[in-house]
Amino acid sequence: MTLSKELAAWIGGQVKSAGKKGIVLGLSGGVDSAVVAALSKLALNDRVLGLILPCRGHAEDVRLAQEVAKAFDINTREVVLDSLFDELTGAFPEANKLARANVKPRLRMAMLYYFANTLDYLVAGTGNKSELTVGYFTKYGDGGVDILPLGNLLKKDVKKLAAELGVPREVINRAPSAGLWEGQTDEGEMGITYDELDRAIIDIEAGKTENIDNKILAKVKTLMQNSEHKKCKVPLYEPGKSMTE
Numbered sequence: 582m583t584l585s586k587e588l589a590a591w592i593g594g595q596v597k598s599a600g601k602k603g604i605v606l607g608l609s610g611g612v613d614s615a616v617v618a619a620l621s622k623l624a625l626n627d628r629v630l631g632l633i634l635p636c637r638g639h640a641e642d643v644r645l646a647q648e649v650a651k652a653f654d655i656n657t658r659e660v661v662l663d664s665l666f667d668e669l670t671g672a673f674p675e676a677n678k679l680a681r682a683n684v685k686p687r688l689r690m691a692m693l694y695y696f697a698n699t700l701d702y703l704v705a706g707t708g709n710k711s712e713l714t715v716g717y718f719t720k721y722g723d724g725g726v727d728i729l730p731l732g733n734l735l736k737k738d739v740k741k742l743a744a745e746l747g748v749p750r751e752v753i754n755r756a757p758s759a760g761l762w763e764g765q766t767d768e769g770e771m772g773i774t775y776d777e778l779d780r781a782i783i784d785i786e787a788g789k790t791e792n793i794d795n796k797i798l799a800k801v802k803t804l805m806q807n808s809e810h811k812k813c814k815v816p817l818y819e820p821g822k823s824m825t826e
Contacts, residue, residue, distance in 0.1 A: 583744055588730055589623035590696075595728045596625065596703055599680050604627030605697045606705040607689055608657065610645030612743050612753050613707040615653075617730050619746040622653045630700065631655045634692055636662035636685045648749050659698070686722030693724075703727040711736040711778050715801060716808020717771055724811060735782065736775040741767060773800050 582590075583720045596604060606619040608614050608631035621629040633646045643659070650657045666688060670681055697704045706726030708718050710733055718724040731739055736757075743753050756766040757775065768774050773781075781801045793801075 583745075584742060585620060585623065588620050591797060592621055592705065592728070592730055593624040593693055596628075599727070601701055601703045603630070603702040605630045605632060605693055605700065605701065605702045606707065607631075608633050608646040608649060608655070609707070610642040610649070610752065611707075611755070611757060612748060613709055613731060613739055613757075614646075615748045615752050616739055616743050617705050617707045617761040618649055618655050619653045619743075619748065620730055622655055627656065628702075629655055630696060630702065631657045632689075632693060632696060633657055633659040634662055636687045636688060637667050638685075644748070645752050645755070649752060652747065652749055652807055660692055662692070672739045682717045683722060686719040687725075690722050690725040697727075706732075708732065709734050709736055709739050711775055711782065712767075712814070714782050715771065715778065715804035716811045717767065717804075718811070720811045733788070735779045737779050743793060771804065773797060773804075 591603065596602070603625050606614060606617050606621065606629075608618060614631075618629070618631050631646070631650050633643055633650075635643050647657070648722065649655070662685075666684060669688070670684055673681075673684075688790075693704045696702070704727045706723065706729045708723065708726075708729055709731040712718055713729070713732055740753055770776070777797050779802065781797055783795050784790060785798075785801070790798055
C-alpha cells in the first residue's frame with residue numbers, strides 16, 4: 582500500500598471510529614493543507630469541506646486555496662474574517678505583534694469547529710512533524726484539531742507526497758507562511774530553514790547530534806524546550822503531591 586493510500590485509510594478510520602460523517606479543514610493555499618485535502622478526498626470523497634478563511638491576509642492565499650480545491654474537487658466555503666478580527670483586536674488592550682497575530686489562527690479554529698459541529702465532521706489539522714517537534718503552531722489555534730494526518734511526516738516528506746498526489750507546483754514551491762503579518766514566513770520566524778530543521782530532527786532522533794552544526798542544534802533544542810508546554814497534556818493539580826516531585 583502506498584503512503585497516500587495508507588494515510589487516506591487512516592483518515593477514514595478516524596472518522597468512522599469517532600462516529601462522525603466527514604472532515605473539515607482549513608485551506609490556506611499552502612502545501613500542508615493541500616496534502617490533507619487531497620488525502621481526505623481519497624478517504625471520504627464528497628464528505629470533505631475545505632474552509633477558506635481570509636483574515637487580513639493576501640489575495641494570493643485565497644487564489645491558491647481555490648486552485649487546490651479545483652484540482653481535487655473539494656467542496657469549499659469562504660468566510661472572510663477581516664471585520665471580526667478588526668473588531669476583536671480593536672477591543673483588546675495594546676499588545677505585541679505576535680499576540681495580535683495569533684488571534685487569526687484562533688478565529689479560524691473557532692470557525693472550523695462551528696462547521697464541524699454543524700455537519701458532525703472531524704477537524705483535520707495540517708501540522709507536520711517538523712512544526713510539531715519545535716512547537717511551530719498556535720496553541721488553541723491551528724493546534725486545536727481532532728486529527729493530524731501529517732503529524733509523523735517531516736516537511737520534506739510532505740512536499741514529496743504533494744508532488745505524488747498532484748498538488749499544483751505553484752503551491753509546493755511557495756515559501757511556507759502562516760500569514761500572520763505582512764512578509765511573514767515560517768523559516769524567517771523560526772530562524773532556521775525547513776531543510777536544516779528536518780536534518781536536525783533526523784540526527785537528534787538517531788542520537789547523532791555530532792553531525793549537526795552547533796548553532797543549529799542549539800536553535801532546535803531551544804525551540805523544542807520553549808514549546809514543550811504546547812505539546813504536553815494540560816497539567817492537573819494533584820492534592821497531596823509535592824510541587825517538587
